[in-house]
Amino acid sequence: MESYGSLERHLRKARSSGRKILVPYVTAGYSPEWIDTLHHVAAAGADAIEVGIPFSDPIMDGPIIQAASTMALNRKVTPLSLLNELSSESFDVPLVVMTYCNLLFHAGIERFGGWLSEAKISGTIFPDLPLEESEEWSNYAASKDIDNVMLVSPVTSDARAKEISDRSRGFVYGIGLMGVTGVRTTLEESASTIATRLKAVTDRPVLIGIGISNKDQARTVGKIADGVIVGSALVKLLIEGGGPQGAYDFISSLREGLDEIDG
Amino acid sequence: MTVDHEVDLSADFDGKFGPFGGRYVPESLMAALSELEEVFSEATSDPVFMATYREILRSYGGRPSPITKCHNLSRELGVDLYLKREDLNHTGSHKINNVIGQALLTKRMGKSRMIAETGAGQHGVATATAAALLGLKCTVYMGEVDTERQALNVFRMKLLGADVIAVKSGSRTLKDAINEAMREWVACVEDTHYCIGSAMGPHPYPYMVRQFQRVIGDEAKAQLLDEYQLSPDYVIACVGGGSNAIGTFTAFVETDSKIVGVEPEGGAAIGRGVLGVIHGMRSQFIQDEFGQLEEAHSISAGLDYPGVGPEHAHLAQIGRATYATVNDQEVLDAFQRCSRSEGIIPALEPAHALAYLFREAGREIPHGSSVLLTMSGRGDKDSEQVAKILGYLK
Numbered sequence: 158m159e160s161y162g163s164l165e166r167h168l169r170k171a172r173s174s175g176r177k178i179l180v181p182y183v184t185a186g187y188s189p190e191w192i193d194t195l196h197h198v199a200a201a202g203a204d205a206i207e208v209g210i211p212f213s214d215p216i217m218d219g220p221i222i223q224a225a226s227t228m229a230l231n232r233k234v235t236p237l238s239l240l241n242e243l244s245s246e247s248f249d250v251p252l253v254v255m256t257y258c259n260l261l262f263h264a265g266i267e268r269f270g271g272w273l274s275e276a277k278i279s280g281t282i283f284p285d286l287p288l289e290e291s292e293e294w295s296n297y298a299a300s301k302d303i304d305n306v307m308l309v310s311p312v313t314s315d316a317r318a319k320e321i322s323d324r325s326r327g328f329v330y331g332i333g334l335m336g337v338t339g340v341r342t343t344l345e346e347s348a349s350t351i352a353t354r355l356k357a358v359t360d361r362p363v364l365i366g367i368g369i370s371n372k373d374q375a376r377t378v379g380k381i382a383d384g385v386i387v388g389s390a391l392v393k394l395l396i397e398g399g400g401p402q403g404a405y406d407f408i409s410s411l412r413e414g415l416d417e418i419d420g
Numbered sequence: 421m422t423v424d425h426e427v428d429l430s431a432d433f434d435g436k437f438g439p440f441g442g443r444y445v446p447e448s449l450m451a452a453l454s455e456l457e458e459v460f461s462e463a464t465s466d467p468v469f470m471a472t473y474r475e476i477l478r479s480y481g482g483r484p485s486p487i488t489k490c491h492n493l494s495r496e497l498g499v500d501l502y503l504k505r506e507d508l509n510h511t512g513s514h515k516i517n518n519v520i521g522q523a524l525l526t527k528r529m530g531k532s533r534m535i536a537e538t539g540a541g542q543h544g545v546a547t548a549t550a551a552a553l554l555g556l557k558c559t560v561y562m563g564e565v566d567t568e569r570q571a572l573n574v575f576r577m578k579l580l581g582a583d584v585i586a587v588k589s590g591s592r593t594l595k596d597a598i599n600e601a602m603r604e605w606v607a608c609v610e611d612t613h614y615c616i617g618s619a620m621g622p623h624p625y626p627y628m629v630r631q632f633q634r635v636i637g638d639e640a641k642a643q644l645l646d647e648y649q650l651s652p653d654y655v656i657a658c659v660g661g662g663s664n665a666i667g668t669f670t671a672f673v674e675t676d677s678k679i680v681g682v683e684p685e686g687g688a689a690i691g692r693g694v695l696g697v698i699h700g701m702r703s704q705f706i707q708d709e710f711g712q713l714e715e716a717h718s719i720s721a722g723l724d725y726p727g728v729g730p731e732h733a734h735l736a737q738i739g740r741a742t743y744a745t746v747n748d749q750e751v752l753d754a755f756q757r758c759s760r761s762e763g764i765i766p767a768l769e770p771a772h773a774l775a776y777l778f779r780e781a782g783r784e785i786p787h788g789s790s791v792l793l794t795m796s797g798r799g800d801k802d803s804e805q806v807a808k809i810l811g812y813l814k
Binding site: 212213214215216217218219220223227230235236237258259260262263264284285286287288289290307308309310311312313314317321332335336337 | 442443444445446447448450451452589590595596599602603606607608609610694695696697698699700702705707709710711712713714
């Protein structure tokens with residue numbers, strides 16, 4: 158089996174062209190306009206989009222993404238209904254599903270994998286599925302050309318970071334700070350530190366997420382990492398009514414910031 | 421029915437109880453869980469640590485708790501009923517056994533603060549108590565709905581020096597308090613220990629909490645033998661997350677006693693839950709058809725949890741313990757009957773175990789049986805709520 162699938166191929170290609178990778182996060186189903194939002198985010202210069210499938214008990218998410226998840230669940234969406242909506246759409250950038258592992262295990266990995274394939278999803282992120290429990294899903298997903306992305310935290314040892322990076326496919330998700338998702342006014346030093354540490358142990362694309370909320374922060378981290386993931390700052394704008402156009406403008410500004418980095 | 425009496429009690433290697441248990445948490449917590457596992461293992465084989473733990477439980481917690489033979493109820497029911505009196509412990513429930521252990525571990529790890537979740541407030545009060553005793557800072561997460569239902573316990577925690585955070589997310593009850601405590605732990609894991617109150621969560625918690633609670637069953641078994649020369653035919657306890665039950669059952673798993681866990685009808689994770697991975701563990705949870713966790717509904721805030729500790733799921737699966745349910749009305753009746761017949765006001769949680777016994781004595785539980793039932797807490801905290809339900813208070 159190859160050590161990565163089409164998601165990672167896409168991101169490696171971007172990287173080798175000298176481009177910094179931008180992966181925005183959008184909570185699926187937060188409003189009926191969510192599909193339109195994904196198209197605007199793609200058009201604004203995202204290299205891939207993280208699609209959050211809402212879960213009732215999201216322990217890695219702060220108040221903003223919790224609120225968006227609640228809005229979605231109140232609209233009676235389900236993992237299947239959201240993935241069905243995606244299956245009739247077409248995007249120029251890869252989509253990566255981020256959710257919690259109970260939704261995976263409840264459906265069963267083959268059924269869940271089938272839903273993802275139908276929706277043309279090329280990667281997954283489960284923040285509560287650590288290295289020790291991830292092998293079965295990672296292998297199954299890989300057989301369906303779905304890259305299971307693994308996370309490394311600021312307190313993960315170097316040896317373990319290497320092990321996680323080896324298991325990870327698509328990219329390696331470096332957690333920028335000790336905490337859950339949310340908007341932060343200042344960038345933690347830990348974001349640059351984890352980027353440096355990961356670049357030293359893996360050849361895979363290294364993206365940093367959690368605590369990266371604006372253009373300046375993205376640019377600072379992007380100088381070390383291969384790219385950034387921006388979630389809560391975008392979702393905040395969306396749940397406050399910013400709409401697809403607001404998302405486009407925000408992601409465009411992040412794109413500009415990353416493009417200013419001298420390759 | 422043949423049962424497997426060779427149940428593995430060690431769970432030392434990978435934290436799995438059969439297919440249940442495990443450690444499903446964000447990577448940011450993995451190092452802390454490994455450290456906790458290691459420190460727990462060292463501490464429990466350190467005679468000084470264990471002597472300190474036992475001494476605090478004796479001189480501060482009130483152990484050993486007595487066994488009370490209930491002459492009146494035994495006569496009424498046609499069985500011999502023995503209560504293990506955890507209601508007589510300091511802070512009024514079995515929770516103290518666990519929090520003293522975890523508070524000592526917190527200090528051993530060099531951490532200065534404990535956080536905890538609480539439903540009815542018993543575990544929050546116990547954690548705040550242990551923190552006060554050992555000079556630790558303490559923050560308790562409690563669903564906003566529960567802070568209103570149990571306002572007096574909020575005051576008690578504050579009196580003991582703890583900060584109480586009313587959790588406004590999700591259903592604003594126990595499951596959300598656990599979520600919020602986990603989120604806080606991710607942010608402050610370097611100086612803070614998460615003192616989980618039941619035999620649930622990621623490894624090593626289910627195992628560690630059971631070991632701190634097994635004093636209940638170990639004592640009861642020895643007391644019944646010494647004082648009454650008997651080994652009970654039945655061992656019964658209520659199950660929410662399941663810490664008093666697993667602490668009781670552990671001593672009897674390898675005996676011939678029949679073991680029964682009693683769940684609330686509206687929160688029967690074993691009775692009507694399905695396999696899931698939530699709150700760090702693989703176990704049984706009440707969920708919708710796609711795996712979203714549902715809210716539990718019980719008259720007892722302490723059993724208002726849609727999941728259950730993984731070892732109970734395992735004991736149920738292998739047939740070593742059976743799990744029954746009772747409804748709120750049966751619980752209310754049992755709460756009053758135990759008070760009148762024995763002069764013991766039970767907490768609503770163990771009133772579930774009593775309700776099962778009252779219903780099944782002479783049926784599932786034959787006349788003449790000897791029954792050990794864990795009275796996990798006292799009913800003072802519930803008196804106001806029950807008074808309102810019964811119309812004595814507005």
